[in-house]
Amino acid sequence: MYGALLGDMIGAPYEFDRGNKTKDFPLFSRRSEFTDDSVMTIAVAEALVSTLGEDDDSVRLAVQTAMRRWGRRYPDAGYGGNFFRWLRSRDPQPYGSWGNGSAMRVSAAGWLYDTLEETRHAAALTAEVTHNHPEGIKGAEATAAAIFLARTGRSKDEIREYIVREFGYDLSRTCDEIRPGYRHVESCQGTVPEAITAFLEGTDFEDVIRTAVSLGGDCDTLTCIAGGIAEAFYGVPDELIAECRQRITGEMRNVVDLFNAHRK
Numbered sequence: 001m002y003g004a005l006l007g008d009m010i011g012a013p014y015e016f017d018r019g020n021k022t023k024d025f026p027l028f029s030r031r032s033e034f035t036d037d038s039v040m041t042i043a044v045a046e047a048l049v050s051t052l053g054e055d056d057d058s059v060r061l062a063v064q065t066a067m068r069r070w071g072r073r074y075p076d077a078g079y080g081g082n083f084f085r086w087l088r089s090r091d092p093q094p095y096g097s098w099g100n101g102s103a104m105r106v107s108a109a110g111w112l113y114d115t116l117e118e119t120r121h122a123a124a125l126t127a128e129v130t131h132n133h134p135e136g137i138k139g140a141e142a143t144a145a146a147i148f149l150a151r152t153g154r155s156k157d158e159i160r161e162y163i164v165r166e167f168g169y170d171l172s173r174t175c176d177e178i179r180p181g182y183r184h185v186e187s188c189q190g191t192v193p194e195a196i197t198a199f200l201e202g203t204d205f206e207d208v209i210r211t212a213v214s215l216g217g218d219c220d221t222l223t224c225i226a227g228g229i230a231e232a233f234y235g236v237p238d239e240l241i242a243e244c245r246q247r248i249t250g251e252m253r254n255v256v257d258l259f260n261a262h263r264k
Contacts, residue, residue: 001045001259002236003205004107006244007227008037011213011220017184019219023210027240034248036077037104037224042252043070044126045108045259052112052262056125064092064129067105073251080186086130094128098135100191102127103143104221107228110147111263119148131188139188142167143225146196150232151264156200169193175201175211184217191218195225202226205234 013019013031047062054062071079071087079087083101086092109123123144127137142163149159160171170193178194185191194215202208208230212223236244245253 001041001107001111001228001231001256002241002244003231004041004104004224004228005034005038005248005256006236006240007209007212007223007225007230008041008104008220009034009244009247010209010227011223014213014216015184015218015220017216019213019216021179021214021216023207023214025210025213027206027209028243032247034077034252035220036071036074036079036083036101037221038248038252039070039074039077040067040101040105041107041224042248042255043067044105046070046255048108048112048122048126049259049262059122059125060129063126067129068092083130092129094130094132096133097131098133098139098188099131099186100139100188100218100221100225102131102136103139103188103192103195104224106140106144107147107224107231108259108263109140109144110228110232111151111259113148114264116145116148119144135188138167139192142169142192142196143228146199146229147232150229156233160196160200163196169196171197171200173197175215179215182215182217186218186221191222192225195222196229198222198226199229199233202230205230205236205240208234 009032043066047066051059051062106123113119120141123140124137127140198212202211212226
């Protein structure tokens with residue numbers, strides 16, 4: 001989960017195309033703060049840990065409850081309009097979104113289950129409570145599947161082939177080809193393939209983060225997704241873990257520690 005949280009924080013200052021599309025930038029600044037991506041990543045992790053071995057309805061309810069509780073604790077984290085209304089609704093229902101929020105919050109699902117099938121199923125459940133459009137579900141499943149494959153020792157070629165075969169994403173472009181015309185987009189279909197491509201091109205954890213930020217666009221979310229996969233493949237340097245822990249709250253650290261005690 002550290003990879004996703006760090007990706008969010010490091011990408012946040014450059015969201016809305018505020019960067020200059022380079023890999024040469026300071027990893028941290030005073031603007032490197034967690035956003036809604038981290039808040040919801042924490043919420044989903046807490047919900048999935050609490051419902052291991054339980055039925056689908058219990059998982060959906062736990063995810064819904066945790067996201068609404070954490071969202072209300074951190075109301076100014078930068079939520080999209082539809083999601084913010086969902087957080088405040090008296091009768092929260094899925095709203096057919098294909099936004100990239102389903103993918104940015106799902107990293108915990110990649111670590112908590114023994115099989116790829118279980119991983120994809122759990123990822124779909126976390127998406128369905130809000131992002132029940134097929135593209136929203138696909139984005140969450142693809143991200144969690146990539147994390148599962150990375151943590152279980154699959155090569156980048158194997159990960160690429162699986163994602164293309166199962167989800168139909170175009171991973172043929174290089175980051176140099178993506179970067180010039182890429183702009184802020186908040187859909188799964190316009191974010192998840194680019195995040196996976198940044199992971200595939202990166203040479204270590206930090207290089208994946210820098211590569212993802214250099215693409216621009218909705219780069220806190222893009223880098224959150226890429227960072228979650230990169231952690232599973234490379235691990236996260238201790239100094240970056242320490243930096244991450246300093247930049248989240250105590251109650252967030254408690255959930256991270258709980259998650260790490262249960263992850264595979």
